[in-house]
Amino acid sequence: MPDLSTPHGNGTSTGGNVVIATLNHHTDKVLAHFWHEVNLAPRILVMELSVVILLSALFESWEHWLRHRAMHHGDKNTGKILDALFKELAGLGFVALLLYILVQSGWVDAFSSRLFSDLLAHHVDSHMIAENFETVHMMIFLLMVVLLVQALAIVHVAGSVTELWSRYEKMRSYGTKTTSLEMLFLKGGYLQKTDDKAAPRGFTLDLKRPFTYGNSFTQRLHLRYDGLHKLVMWRAIRHEFLFGEGKDMEHALVFNFANYLKEKLGKSVQSLVEVEMWTWLVTILIVLALEYSLNNAPPAKILAVACAALWGLLGVTVTLSIVLEEDTYWLTPQVPQDARNILELFAATNPMMLSRRQAGTLDSYWGQPGLGNYNPSFTKLLHREGKQLLSPKTYQRILELLSFWQALGVSALIILHYSATLETRMDYFLYSLAWLEWPIFIFKEVPILLRRVTIRTSIATQVDKHTLRKIVVDGQESMMRDHIRVAHLLVFVQRSAEDGKAWAQCPASQWTKASAKAAYTLGLRKFACLPFLQRRGITRVFETWDVENDGSLTCEQIEKTLMRVTQSNFWRESAASPCNATTAASHLVSLVDYDCKKRLTLEKCEALFAFAASRPQEEVEEDLKVLFQMIGPNGQNQLPSARIAEWFVQSIRSGLREDDAALLMYKYFGHPKIVVTEDEFIEWLMSVLTGKESAVSHAHGHGHGAAHELAHI
DSSP states (O other), rough: OOOOOSOSSSSOHHHHHHHHHHHHOOOOOOTHHHHHHHHOOHHHHHHHHHHHHHHHHHHHHHHHHHHHHHHHHOHHHHHHHHHHHHHHHHHHHHHHHHEEEEEHHHHHHHOOOOOOOOHHTTTTTTTTHHHHHHHHHHHHHHHHHHOOOOHHHHHHHHHHHHHHHHHHHOOOOSSSSSSSSHHHHHHHSSSSEOOOTTTTGGEEEESSSOSOOOSHHHHHHHHHOOHHHHHHHHHHHHHHHHHHHTOOOOTTOOOHHHHHHHHHHHHHHHHHHSOOOOHHHHHHHHHHHHHHHTTOOOOHHHHHHHHHHHHHHHHEEEEEEEHHHHHHHSSSOOOOOSSSHHHHHHHSHHHHHHHHHHTTTTOOOOOEEEEETOGGGGGGOOOOOOOOOOOOHHHHHHHHHHHHHHHHHHHHHHHHHTTOOOOSSSHHHHHHHHHHHHHHHHIHHHHHHHHHHHHTSSSSTTOOOOHHHHHHHHHHHHHHHHHHHHHHHHHHHHHHHTTTTTOOOOOOTTOOHHHHHHHHHHHHHHHHHHHHHHHHHHHHHHHHHHHTSSSSEEEEHHHHHHHHTSTTTTTTSSSEEEEEEOHHHHHHHHOOTTTTTEEEEHHHHHHHHHHTTTHHHHHHHHHHHHHHHHHSSOOOEEEEEEHHHHHHHHOSSSSOOOHHHHHHHHHHHSOOOSSSEEEHHHHHHHHHHHHSSSHHHHHHHGGGHHHHHHOOH
């Protein structure tokens, strides 16, 4: 133990004697008193251990449930946020252990008696500093817990933002769906229909009034919540990002801009819980200033200041959101004022239409009506080099500071509840009003600010190349997954025909309307049991097939897509059951065509794919074995990886290269593969179909209850 009896100077000091006396008071072992109490009543120890273990088990179960739920819904951000927060909490745990040792060993009392001897002389409790240490630490721990709850709430609300971006990404220019740009411009009063039997779809679109982002700050402020304006600005930013002048976006076909923004949004939310040192320093200075200004103030005044501070924080957040929106406006490319030019500008640029255009299955007509006398020369974006009020990094830091101060304010309200008594009605009113600000901040303003910060960082030169490469690889894997689903569907039809299934025969006279209804109902039940990634992939396949964007598919439309597989050099029809694109499309529609309309709706398509994918795992693996034999020579139990890559390139015909397919195999196996065995091929494709390895057992587990029904269909 260091010699504290003598200060830096010579001789003996009174402070040093106080330190020695305090340490001598703690000569007993730290846990001696604890074990003495345990010996007197052992049941206390058993009860305390049981409570701690129970609480730990409950907390761990909640954490596992939250992570599993996030993974099941394809949410990777929640896990990252939990990791960041638990890292902060673990640090606080080590600090708590260190403080406990220092307090129990007497070091804190010893040094406090020397440094604050003049203050402690007026207090009866000589352990005041040590107790305050523990209280302050618990306050900081409470702050981190509030930050955790706040971050999880933000993640939940941010989910609606990412879903909105996904709808923007997939939105078509033309179509009768209410979500198409054509219908939105008609509803907004920018276009009007004029009957014309000679025009495609029997009418033309005529200009009714020009479309602008707003010609003044007041107009833009009024339009900040208008859904159509947000959509058009978002698509303009996306268009410039992918197809702007000087952009070499080689993988634009497989790049999902909404997923790119989602990754950046996740990083922004994660930064809200990773509190940096500069944030702590700024906050400590402000807290010290408030402490000295409110020293000995009555609780009513403190409560009024807390309420005003929280609502002022909300006002700053709203102001920052407006400033950020104005900043984004000046950097957003200007679209044509004629809405028909906007429709043509964004036509066939969403992922589904790009895929069909690259594959050569997109006709010159894809659902557009007559466009009247519009001028095609104005169908382009006008790039603007606007002024930047603040840099993206500055916006991000301000957002982090606001979020941390919000959590600090909520923690202060909780501490105030246990520190003072609310006496008057005004006290209760101010306390309730202060709490009311929190949900408005979390559920209304923060998502808006997060969305705008994320988009702002994606404009001009603010490109995250690491995230961009990741999204490209994910897009390639998604395209490959969709193709495997289609190829598997063809094999499923062929094997069903060979097994004598009634719906796969020519003609399918024994397949009744009741049988189709049973297959449709069972397929929808199976679809509901599939993991999120599988459900989303099946929906994406339907949207890709639905060229006219009217919510239904004819046999001819399905046939065009299936031809991409059947016309490749690798597809070999069975001699016993030739399965070309025409017969396969007819059989697939018949399987779930319970209303005899000879068309596939989204629900029918979901039932169809789920029916094929949710059969017993052994049957699905047999389908993939047939696919393996089609790719390679008969009788071979292994294939060169180059031949598998060539199969993908020839069959998909959507810009995927052989080295891209090789990269996807490397991503799964973890090392380069010269040859791939049949078992490895099946294992890999099962993983690709489900989106994750554990999803296979998940889907298979739900299939036992209806196994006997599947066997009869």
